[in-house]
Amino acid sequence: MSGTSVDGVDGVLSYFSESGRPQILSKASEQIPVSLRQELLALNTPGDNELHRSALAANAISDLYARVVFNLLEQAGLKPVDIAAIGAHGQTVRHRPELGYTSQLLAPARLAELSGIAVIADFRSRDVAAGGQGAPLVPAFHRAVFGTDTPLVILNLGGIANVTLLRPDRPVIGFDTGPANMLLDLWCQRHTGKLYDADGKWAASAPSHPKLLKHLIESEPWFALPPPKSTGRDLFNPQWLDSRLSGFESVEPAHTQATLLALTVQSIVAALGQQDLVDVPIYACGGGARNLELMQRLAQAWEGPVSTTDTLGIGTQDMEALAFAWLAWAHLNKNAGNLPEVTGANGFRILGACWPA
Structure with missing residues (x-):
């Protein structure tokens, strides 16, 4: 893969x-x-x-x-x-x-x-x-491996974030929620020269920008679409980001990185909230599961427990x-x-x- x-x-x-x-x-x-x-x-x-x-x-x-x-x-x-x-x-x-x-x-x-x-x-x-x-195609695999006896969410934090919702006596739900590592990596490479923000330390060095975060979400109709839905670099690409940052040039790069991390977290939580989920446990996998700041922010924003798929017996990678x-x-x-x-x-x-x- x-x-x-x-x-x-x-x-x-x-x-x-x-x-x-x-x-x-x-x-x-x-x-x-x-x-x-x-x-x-x-x-x-x-x-x-x-x-x-x-x-x-x-x-x-x-x-x-x-x-x-x-x-x-x-x-x-x-x-x-x-x-x-x-x-x-x-x-x-x-x-x-x-x-x-x-x-x-x-x-x-x-x-x-x-x-x-x-x-x-x-x-x-x-x-x-x-x-x-x-x-996403992985929800069929998730159902086959983890079943539907216990409510849980498998969250893949790749370039794009996607979720699988497994619940007793309910159809499986799976869809993309928006960007995960994609925009974070792009911004980090552009301003630090590093391929990614290791452990989310750069994002953790500054607060997010509330007005910019609100603009990123409200200016993109895709976030409000109901599933089934999927996305990728055809939408969330450098041109998308640069157009949304127009008018926010005074925001320091570290604040923007923190805001992009907040965008990942908020779009995930909002998408799950639309499915009437409140305290179901989330198990994360993918490269973003190694981003400590991202995982901590997600744990703070979600009412249920947040951990990685390692606890389910399958490694995040x-x-x-x-x-x-x-x-x-x-x-x-x-x-x-x-x-x-x-x-x-x-x-x-x-x-x-x-x-x-």
């Missing part, structure tokens, strides 16, 4: 069965090289010679995926012949379900050739073809990769991978396509 933060590739090697939780046999991560990261970010917006550049970027990200696969096999002491399939998400560069498409860069044939393992990829397009958002391994397992077993009540699709669909080894 490589997400909208475009910082790295996370992989897990796991064993699935019809009953019981998946067993993680090994895990590995690779940082995305700066040059590739810059190109992937550039491909989120129209540019020169996009088809050629996209093909080369897809090859490069596939090579990185292959490196993660080799690391996983080496750690587990297994060979390609021992593996049923690779579930590969690819790198999202455009997500426009309202126009009938979503685009994740990957070269699945290349990955199958390099690894000697069958590759299941292109998970989102079938749900979009069926009238859905194509996202493993959840998304494990979900797409599960989606590959579902594909091989001809099981639906989407939840129509989450994505808005016209029905259950088997997701992904297979490139044999």
Whole structure:
């Protein structure tokens, strides 16, 4: 899995069965090289010679995926012949379900050739073809693993924040709530040169700006939309941020960073509040779960307990990769991978396509 933060590739090697939780046999991560990261970010917006550049970027990200696969096999002491399939998400560069498409860069044939393992990829397009958002897809995995006996919220803090609501005798609800690390990382890189605000220390060094926070929320109609809904860099991008900061040039950069962190927290809490949730426990995963200031602010704003998915037995960096391994397992077993009540699709669909080894 490589997400909208475009910082790295996370992989897990796991064993699935019809009953019981998946067993993680090994895990590995690779940082995305700066040059590739810059190109992937550039491909989120129209540019020169996009088809050629996209093909080369897809090859490069596939090579990185292959490196993660080799690391996983080496750690587990297994060979390609021992593996049923690779579930590969690819790198999202455009997500426009309202126009009938979503685009994740990957070269699945290349990955199958390099690894000697069958590759299941292109998970989102079938749900979009069926009238859905194509996202989020992980709620089906959350339901399968955690069930619905106990009310809980799984919160993924990636580039975009998304939630899964599991409650007894209620349909699963899942949707994006807005930006998480995406704008925080952008602002931090622009003003400090660092890839991200480690532990949220920069954001913690200054108070948020109430008027700016109010403006960021009220000026964006997307926040008020009911689910199903999803978003990404097509909306929350540098142009979006710069346009909203017009008129607030006097706000110090550290105050803006604190305000962007407050935006992440407030948009999550407001979105959950719209679902009549008050004190249900939240379990966070993704890179943002390691942002201490973000987690502390969330715990202060939410009436229920806030912790990480580590307490549920799945590491914060493993959840998304494990979900797409599960989606590959579902594909091989001809099981639906989407939840129509989450994505808005016209029905259950088997997701992904297979490139044999």
